[in-house]
Amino acid sequence: MQRVTIAQVAERAGVSTATVSRVLSRRGQVSAAVERKVRRAADDLGYQVNVIARALRNSRTDTVGMVVPSITNPFFTSLVESVEHALGKEGKELFLCDARSDPRIEARRLASLVARNVDGIIVSPSHGTESRPAVQQTAERLPLVQLDRFVDGTTTDWVGVDDVAAMRQVMDHLHEGGARSAAFIGSLMTHSSTEQRFAGFRRRAEELDIEVRPDQVLLGDYSVEWGEAAVARLIAEGGLPDAIVCADDLIALGATRACRAHGFPVPGKVQVTGYDDIEFSRLAEPALTTVHQPRDRIAAEAVRLLAAAGRTNEAERGPHAHISLVPTLVVRDSTRATGAPPEGA
Amino acid sequence: MQRVTIAQVAERAGVSTATVSRVLSRRGQVSAAVERKVRRAADDLGYQVNVIARALRNSRTDTVGMVVPSITNPFFTSLVESVEHALGKEGKELFLCDARSDPRIEARRLASLVARNVDGIIVSPSHGTESRPAVQQTAERLPLVQLDRFVDGTTTDWVGVDDVAAMRQVMDHLHEGGARSAAFIGSLMTHSSTEQRFAGFRRRAEELDIEVRPDQVLLGDYSVEWGEAAVARLIAEGGLPDAIVCADDLIALGATRACRAHGFPVPGKVQVTGYDDIEFSRLAEPALTTVHQPRDRIAAEAVRLLAAAGRTNEAERGPHAHISLVPTLVVRDSTRATGAPPEGA
DNA sequence: CACCTCATTGCAATCGATTACAGCTGGGTT
DNA sequence: AACCCAGCTGTAATCGATTGCAATGAGGTG
Numbered sequence: 001m002q003r004v005t006i007a008q009v010a011e012r013a014g015v016s017t018a019t020v021s022r023v024l025s026r027r028g029q030v031s032a033a034v035e036r037k038v039r040r041a042a043d044d045l046g047y048q049v050n051v052i053a054r055a056l057r058n059s060r061t062d063t064v065g066m067v068v069p070s071i072t073n074p075f076f077t078s079l080v081e082s083v084e085h086a087l088g089k090e091g092k093e094l095f096l097c098d099a100r101s102d103p104r105i106e107a108r109r110l111a112s113l114v115a116r117n118v119d120g121i122i123v124s125p126s127h128g129t130e131s132r133p134a135v136q137q138t139a140e141r142l143p144l145v146q147l148d149r150f151v152d153g154t155t156t157d158w159v160g161v162d163d164v165a166a167m168r169q170v171m172d173h174l175h176e177g178g179a180r181s182a183a184f185i186g187s188l189m190t191h192s193s194t195e196q197r198f199a200g201f202r203r204r205a206e207e208l209d210i211e212v213r214p215d216q217v218l219l220g221d222y223s224v225e226w227g228e229a230a231v232a233r234l235i236a237e238g239g240l241p242d243a244i245v246c247a248d249d250l251i252a253l254g255a256t257r258a259c260r261a262h263g264f265p266v267p268g269k270v271q272v273t274g275y276d277d278i279e280f281s282r283l284a285e286p287a288l289t290t291v292h293q294p295r296d297r298i299a300a301e302a303v304r305l306l307a308a309a310g311r312t313n314e315a316e317r318g319p320h321a322h323i324s325l326v327p328t329l330v331v332r333d334s335t336r337a338t339g340a341p342p343e344g345a
Numbered sequence: 346m347q348r349v350t351i352a353q354v355a356e357r358a359g360v361s362t363a364t365v366s367r368v369l370s371r372r373g374q375v376s377a378a379v380e381r382k383v384r385r386a387a388d389d390l391g392y393q394v395n396v397i398a399r400a401l402r403n404s405r406t407d408t409v410g411m412v413v414p415s416i417t418n419p420f421f422t423s424l425v426e427s428v429e430h431a432l433g434k435e436g437k438e439l440f441l442c443d444a445r446s447d448p449r450i451e452a453r454r455l456a457s458l459v460a461r462n463v464d465g466i467i468v469s470p471s472h473g474t475e476s477r478p479a480v481q482q483t484a485e486r487l488p489l490v491q492l493d494r495f496v497d498g499t500t501t502d503w504v505g506v507d508d509v510a511a512m513r514q515v516m517d518h519l520h521e522g523g524a525r526s527a528a529f530i531g532s533l534m535t536h537s538s539t540e541q542r543f544a545g546f547r548r549r550a551e552e553l554d555i556e557v558r559p560d561q562v563l564l565g566d567y568s569v570e571w572g573e574a575a576v577a578r579l580i581a582e583g584g585l586p587d588a589i590v591c592a593d594d595l596i597a598l599g600a601t602r603a604c605r606a607h608g609f610p611v612p613g614k615v616q617v618t619g620y621d622d623i624e625f626s627r628l629a630e631p632a633l634t635t636v637h638q639p640r641d642r643i644a645a646e647a648v649r650l651l652a653a654a655g656r657t658n659e660a661e662r663g664p665h666a667h668i669s670l671v672p673t674l675v676v677r678d679s680t681r682a683t684g685a686p687p688e689g690a
Numbered sequence: 691c692a693c694c695t696c697a698t699t700g701c702a703a704t705c706g707a708t709t710a711c712a713g714c715t716g717g718g719t720t
Numbered sequence: 721a722a723c724c725c726a727g728c729t730g731t732a733a734t735c736g737a738t739t740g741c742a743a744t745g746a747g748g749t750g
Binding site for chain 2: 046
Binding site: 015016017018019022028029030031034053055056057058059 | 726727728729730731732734735736737
């Protein structure tokens with residue numbers, strides 16, 4: 001395996017390894033005749049550079065590492081796709097790791113990426129505080145950009161959306177649809193995204209005079225199951241409010257399902273909103289009103305920041321950037337059109 | 346970045362690099378006192394091996410590469426998750442690549458994995474024939490296992506499910522539900538999976554005397570959109586059969602949606618089945634009857650084959666294994682319970 | 691006391707590609 | 721004719737970890 005080395009190509013072409021390297025990496029001057037001989041030999045032998053050896057010598061791998069909390073969450077997979085696309089344009093490749101929402105696994109992955117000499121790391125941290133040591137240490141060694149979520153109290157580049165602004169749009173829309181009370185279903189506050197989204201939710205609710213009962217703020221995790229369970233609890237403990245605002249689409253999908261299963265039509269009896277605009281939010285019954293994140297743009301900015309960090313010397317690296325993009329509300333069928341009151345109200 | 350080398354640890358501990366290496370990789374004999382000194386020094390400096398350098402020397406990277414047609418297809422992401430899990434137990438890591446369903450990108454990814462000296466490759470080829478050269482060449486250099494799909498006429502290890510047996514179960518179930526005619530919606534026959542599934546479909550349909558009109562076999566790609574479009578075409582060109590058998594869940598999700606949108610209740614007027622049992626098949630309305638693939642088992646077998654291939658010398662590698670697991674039918678609400686005739690029949 | 695054994699430890703080569711530096715060659719200058 | 725220069729090519733050092741071989745020294749034996 002991987003038998004053909006530059007030395008063999010050199011021998012076959014009757015030149016030195018230096019010359020072969022110069023031809024194959026297009027650096028330095030080589031006469032046309034020799035170049036032809038070398039290329040010929042390389043093709044004949046099926047030569048392929050050994051990226052490992054090159055990386056050791058250059059301490060550059062043209063590879064970027066990415067760590068996400070869960071590869072089965074469609075939001076992250078589409079983010080990964082966008083990142084890979086953006087990197088492709090720069091001739092870089094992506095090394096993807098799944099942290100399984102566990103800061104310890106996450107720390108191992110980060111360490112392993114550092115050991116692999118990736119040129120930079122893009123991470124969406126699993127935990128708002130427990131991810132800190134690993135992320136911080138990693139950022140001291142390599143260019144690192146946090147994506148979507150971020151760790152409390154770290155100073156690294158970050159790209160994401162303005163959750164507060166998004167929630168403002170959501171609440172305004174629900175209010176127009178007649179909602180005067182609302183529940184919030186999110187993950188534990190250990191993710192910055194839930195924290196931000198909840199903050200935006202609460203602030204605008206107050207401003208619009210939408211009632212939020214403290215026992216109707218339910219925190220679990222980003223999953224369909226949790227959405228279902230949370231709604232079951234709401235129903236058991238005093239009934240549903242006019243609207244249920246969910247911190248992501250998976251939760252919203254589960255919540256919608258549970259509402260309907262318990263005989264509360266959506267959006268007839270209760271409006272439901274999601275967040276992320278994953279593909280299935282469009283397919284759900286009813287199609288989900290949600291917040292669309294500009295994934296390609298987020299990815300592009302992240303890649304740009306990494307590239308910039310890679311070029312400048314570590315010591316003179318400037319202040320870190322926090323890039324916050326504005327997401328857009330996608331109105332579908334799980335909320336009511338303007339002004340319609342709740343059924344039977 | 347990555348500043349601490351074995352030499353620095355050696356200096357700090359007052360020993361040679363050889364000794365440090367022996368301590369840190371637990372090989373060879375080292376006195377307890379020296380071992381302590383070395384570990385102490387390594388910890389103090391925050392030493393981490395440079396995997397690149399080690400890989401160059403050992404020509405082993407403890408990394409397995411995986412190439413899938415599309416990372417946004419939930420079936421593949423859950424397969425990836427299973428593979429990563431299985432590899433974790435062996436102390437290996439996964440390098441994941443997305444081929445975007447393009448054999449050319451796929452070829453590039455494979456080449457890059459070879460160049461990166463991965464220990465083995467797991468690939469679900471994008472195309473039944475065009476993927477051949479790249480897969481074949483790669484398999485000559487490295488242990489390689491094809492997963493789920495395979496390339497026509499290649500001799501490598503393969504792990505997947507028995508599509509024909511699965512389709513047999515599907516057809517039997519539909520037949521019991523009263524179906525006497527059926528359509529098939531799949532991807533182009535360029536994927537072995539569609540090919541196999543269609544073969545199983547057709548064979549059992551014949552045996553059960555279920556009518557399959559040639560113009561009701563529609564081939565596009567694995568996507569929700571195609572499922573919707575295909576059903577629209579069926580309706581436009583002569584109406585729906587008793588059952589629609591789809592080559593994967595995404596198609597089935599789209600098909601179901603389109604049926605309902607055009608006023609054909611599922612399973613009332615038409616039964617629909619999927620394949621893969623992705624998470625959203627359970628959440629769809631109605632929940633999808635589908636074929637569950639034993640993903641963990643598939644992944645475990647693939648990893649086992651790779652490990653075995655890695656141990657034996659390439660030359661004396663035995664015959665290649667084709668491991669075919671039996672999937673199970675998951676009956677949900679998009680098909681009819683035993684014996685019920687179509688509505689209005 | 692001479693000699694042997696065996697556990698430790700160090701030296702230096704090695705993996706494969708890159709590149710600073712030096713050497714060579716042929717043509718152009720004065 | 722002596723000298724320069726530019727363009728090409730080769731030699732050898734380098735990246736960091738591993739490991740065969742040799743050296744060292746402590747302890748044991750006769």
